[in-house]
Amino acid sequence: xxxxxxxxEAATVExxxxxxxxxxxxxxxxxxxxxxxxxxxGQIEKARLLSIRGIKSLQGIRRLEDGTxxxxxxxxxxxxxxxxxxxxxxxxxxEAALAMGGPQIRNVATIGGNICNGATSADSASTLFAxxxxxxxxxxxxxxxxxxxxxxxxxxxxxxKPGELLTEILISPGDYQSYGGHYIKFSMRKxxxxxxxxxxxxxxxxxxxxxxxxxxxxxxxxTPLRCNEAEDYxxxxxxxxxxxxxxxxxxxxxxxxxxxxxxxxxxxxxLVEELTGRALRVAVARAGGIKIA
Amino acid sequence: MLKKISFTVNGTPVxxxxxxxxxxxxxxxxxxxxxxxxxxxxVGECGACTVLIDGTPIDSCIYLAVWAExxxxxxxxxxxxxxxxxxxxxxxxxxxxxQCGFCTPGYVLTATAxxxxxxxxTREDIKRELAGHLCRCTGYQNIxxxxxxxxxxxxxxxxxxxxxx
Numbered sequence: 312x313x314x315x316x317x318x319x320e321a322a323t324v325e326x327x328x329x330x331x332x333x334x335x336x337x338x339x340x341x342x343x344x345x346x347x348x349x350x351x352x353g354q355i356e357k358a359r360l361l362s363i364r365g366i367k368s369l370q371g372i373r374r375l376e377d378g379t380x381x382x383x384x385x386x387x388x389x390x391x392x393x394x395x396x397x398x399x400x401x402x403x404x405x406e407a408a409l410a411m412g413g414p415q416i417r418n419v420a421t422i423g424g425n426i427c428n429g430a431t432s433a434d435s436a437s438t439l440f441a442x443x444x445x446x447x448x449x450x451x452x453x454x455x456x457x458x459x460x461x462x463x464x465x466x467x468x469x470x471x472k473p474g475e476l477l478t479e480i481l482i483s484p485g486d487y488q489s490y491g492g493h494y495i496k497f498s499m500r501k502x503x504x505x506x507x508x509x510x511x512x513x514x515x516x517x518x519x520x521x522x523x524x525x526x527x528x529x530x531x532x533x534t535p536l537r538c539n540e541a542e543d544y545x546x547x548x549x550x551x552x553x554x555x556x557x558x559x560x561x562x563x564x565x566x567x568x569x570x571x572x573x574x575x576x577x578x579x580x581x582l583v584e585e586l587t588g589r590a591l592r593v594a595v596a597r598a599g600g601i602k603i604a
Numbered sequence: 605m606l607k608k609i610s611f612t613v614n615g616t617p618v619x620x621x622x623x624x625x626x627x628x629x630x631x632x633x634x635x636x637x638x639x640x641x642x643x644x645x646x647v648g649e650c651g652a653c654t655v656l657i658d659g660t661p662i663d664s665c666i667y668l669a670v671w672a673e674x675x676x677x678x679x680x681x682x683x684x685x686x687x688x689x690x691x692x693x694x695x696x697x698x699x700x701x702x703q704c705g706f707c708t709p710g711y712v713l714t715a716t717a718x719x720x721x722x723x724x725x726t727r728e729d730i731k732r733e734l735a736g737h738l739c740r741c742t743g744y745q746n747i748x749x750x751x752x753x754x755x756x757x758x759x760x761x762x763x764x765x766x767x768x769x
Contacts, residue, residue: 318605318624318670347666348647364671413736414714415663416648502735503649 313350317359324449327363327476332451335473337361341385342419344412345428369423369478372396378484384423384477388412391422391435401482403492403594407438407511410496413503423477426459429467429534436463436535438494438511440527443486447479448472456481463534490515490523491598493590497582499573506530507574508582512590514545516600521545524558524591531583532567540564541587550600559588609673613638614682622669629653629664631672632679640680640709644738651737654710655679661714661736680709683716692716692754701750703741710737715751719758727752 319337321327331337340346340360349355363369369385372394380400382391391397391408398405411417411425411434425433426446436459444459451474459480462470471477492513498504509529515522524545526538541561548554568579596602610619613636622631629646632638632655641664644652648666655664656678683690689697692715702708711734718725718733725733730751739747 312623312625312630313627313668315605315625318607343666343668344648347668351647362668362671409732412648413651414733415651415654415661415736418660418662419667502732 313347314357315350315360316357318362319360320362320365322365322367324366324368324476324478327361327366328449328451328474330361331474331476334359334361339363339427339476341421341424342387344416344420345424363476374400378488380482380487382422382480382482384426384479385421386423388417388420388422388425388435389414392417401442401487401492402597403494403511403513404435404438404442406492407434407494407496407509410434410494410506410509416503422480426462426480427469427471427477429463429465429469431463431466431532431534432506432509432530433535434494434496434506434509434529437509437527437529438492439480439482440535440537441492441511441513441525442482442527443525445481445483446477447481448475449478450474450476454478460537466533487513489598491594491596491600493593493597495586495590497586505573508579508586509535510583510586510590512587512594514591514594514598514600516550516595516598519550519601521548521550521554521595524594526558526562526587526591528562528566528583528587530568531565531579533569536565536567538562538565538587550595555588555591558591559584562587607670609670611672611675611677613677614679615676624668624670626669627665628655628667628669628672628677631669632664632677638679638681642706642709644706649738650707651710651714652707654713654737656713656717659717659720661710661717663736678713678716680712683712690716691757692719692750695750695754695757696747699746699750699753701742701746703739707737707739707741711739711747711751715754718751719754724759725755730755 338358369383372382388408392405425435490513494511496506497508511527514524529535541558545558563580563583568576570576605624606621608621632641642652644650646665648663653665
């Protein structure tokens with residue numbers, strides 16, 4: 312029995328935003344795999360919940376004519392991992408989705424909830440950072456689109472204004488087409504664990520040269536983050552073991568890792584350097600580049 | 605706050621008033637008597653409370669009872685038919701995939717969903733699909749073997765849906 316003080320259900324986005332406008336204290340619940348666990352542990356007390364799980368329009372994935380991929384906020388991880396559009400166009404996101412939790416959790420947990428929970432360890436987040444994903448937010452007043460990098464404000468804090476609802480995640484064709492990618496989740500167990508570090512790398516290759524590299528990290532700081540210095544260095548360089556090693560080193564400079572019971576700061580920094588290189592090697596091969604030992 | 609909901613459990617229609625604070629686990633165990641649904645960690649980590657909702661394995665401890673409206677729920681009590689164990693249950697016995705038995709209902713339900721899916725699974729796939737369950741006795745090897753066996757039996761029989769039972 313959870314300490315739920317009020318419970319409302321919305322069947323449409325309009326209904327949800329109307330509820331939120333009238334009751335700004337409502338906590339939005341979708342899959343429940345974060346909210347209910349926080350209630351169980353007492354991190355959320357006496358909650359009044361607004362369930363949005365019945366909003367059909369926010370479930371599923373579609374590809375627009377211009378190539379933009381739209382992921383409804385209520386799409387489950389199982390669906391993201393299985394979806395033909397994702398598997399054909401952004402396989403790295405399917406890879407990240409299947410790294411999260413275990414099957415029963417993935418069957419109910421939603422990608423929108425994963426983002427709005429604001430955790431640096433969110434398995435979808437580092438990949439969505441590397442994909443330059445944009446978030447569509449809606450309230451009674453209207454809608455706005457925010458790059459995911461600007462949405463995360465701090466640990467457990469996101470730029471969701473009172474009355475706002477995350478409705479869709481947008482990925483532009485220019486950000487995924489002809490890119491290869493790889494996500495590495497480093498954790499003590501292969502399943503049902505929270506990442507010690509998450510590394511997502513996307514890259515585009517042109518004639519033995521790194522045309523573009525984008526690196527998203529989870530648990531390397533209070534929020535997921537990008538490695539701008541390493542990315543700037545990488546652009547236009549020949550693909551050599553030395554370049555890859557240097558990109559790994561430079562990636563560490565963007566991090567603000569801390570020591571927790573899972574791992575020390577030093578260990579996490581070591582992981583960033585090592586795993587960025589490993590992820591990049593796989594991403595290069597998947598982007599049609601050469602295999603670098 | 606009470607809410608009236610209707611759903612089926614193992615094919616039997618149920619109409620019941622539930623408290624919005626109640627989990628599906630609590631309603632199934634305490635109000636409807638399906639004690640084959642085990643209460644383990646209560647935070648979605650151990651998988652002991654797994655049930656099938658519209659054929660999909662979920663942790664009933666982190667699933668509010670009100671969400672069950674209109675759903676078809678299957679618990680371990682609904683797996684054997686007319687006193688005969690299912691293919692998955694038989695495979696668990698034959699492979700010795702059981703010790704204390706606490707985790708078994710959850711495993712059997714996830715394995716049943718796998719058998720019913722008609723998909724092919726490698727050993728790695730099987731491990732991944734079972735990863736949401738903890739067993740503290742067996743060391744998992746026999747459980748994986750049992751699931752392999754059930755999937756193999758199903759494949760041999762050509763995947764006729766009735767053969768799952």
